[in-house]
Amino acid sequence: MSSTAFPVLASILTSAKLLSSPIGTLTVSCAAMNNVIGWCSLTLAGTFAKGSGIAGLWVILISVGYVLFMFIIVRWSINRLASSFFCDTLDIHSFFGAFIVGVICLKSGQFTLELFEKIELITVELLLPLFFAASGMRTSLGSLNDKLYGDITVVIFAVDTLAKFLPATLMTKCVTKRSWRFSTSVGILMNTRGLIELIALNIGLQLNILSPRLFTMFLIIALVTTFMTSSLLWLVYL
Structure with missing residues (x-):
């Protein structure tokens, strides 16, 4: 529950015309780092959930070797799209392989731009609605x-929101020395x-x-916190 939705955050900042502002740059950077750590943590949790501690440690070592291999060798090769398959074969969740491919792919060049447009079209128009339906x-x-269970959901919501809001606010205030409004x-x-x-x-x-x-509880919390972000931002900052 600690992940920050990078695409949703960027959309909110864009609609508020804050994406290029100091607060936009800071939050997007933090969200990007938060997502990387979150995906890695989820990979570790999934690994230990599938087997014993020793098996989990073995998969972690394989994962580290796999990431190094992808960054050092495969980054400059053509065969990138099999990453998800190999991760699944190594007993790492396939999303991790797809994520690594996205990281190592070159961010410039005509081929990359055209490939991104094609993938985005299929993902947004076909796969994403199916995912939300599922x-x-x-x-x-x-x-x-x-x-x-309703009361438990409210308690989890309060703890989850404050556990992320308070550290982010206080650290921003201490590090940037900006106003409480900004923090x-x-x-x-x-x-x-x-x-x-x-x-x-x-x-x-x-x-x-x-x-x-528990899935339902967390899903409700995720939706509520996302919906209230824009309103609170307009109330406090804009």
């Missing part, structure tokens, strides 16, 4: 009918969640790390 089908609102806005923006959170939750459900009820 997430909705996995959501069990009926599991929260009991008042106890508070950074804390608000870092609570943005969205697609990244949904992917992590779905993987957690597939690996049996999360129960359907």
Whole structure:
């Protein structure tokens, strides 16, 4: 639940015309680093969830070697698209392989631009709606009918929001020496969640790390925190 949705954050900053401002640059940079750490942490959690501690450590070593191999050797080769398959074969989740490919791909050049446009079209127009539909089908609102689970959801929401808002706000204030208004806005923006959170939750459900009820709780929290980000930003900063 600690991940910040990079695409959603960029969209909010763009609509508020803050993407190129100091607060936009800072939050986008923090979100990018947060996403890298989050994906790596999720990979480790998935690894240990699949087997014993020794097996998990073995897969971690393989993962480190794989990343080094991708950055040092494969980065300059053509055969990049098999990364997800090899990660799945090595008992690492396939999303990690896809993520590494995205990192090592050259960010300039006509081929890269055209490939990105084609992939984005298929992803946004076809795969993304199907993913959201699948997430909705996995959501069990009926599991929260009991008042106890509703109260637990509220408590998790409060703890989760404050655990991210307070450190981000205080660290921004201490490091940048800017106003509380600026620092508070950074804390608000870092609570943005969205697609990244949904992917992590779905993987957690597939690996049996999360129960359907806990998945539903976290999904509701992710949606609420994302929806309230824009309103709070306008209230505090704009």
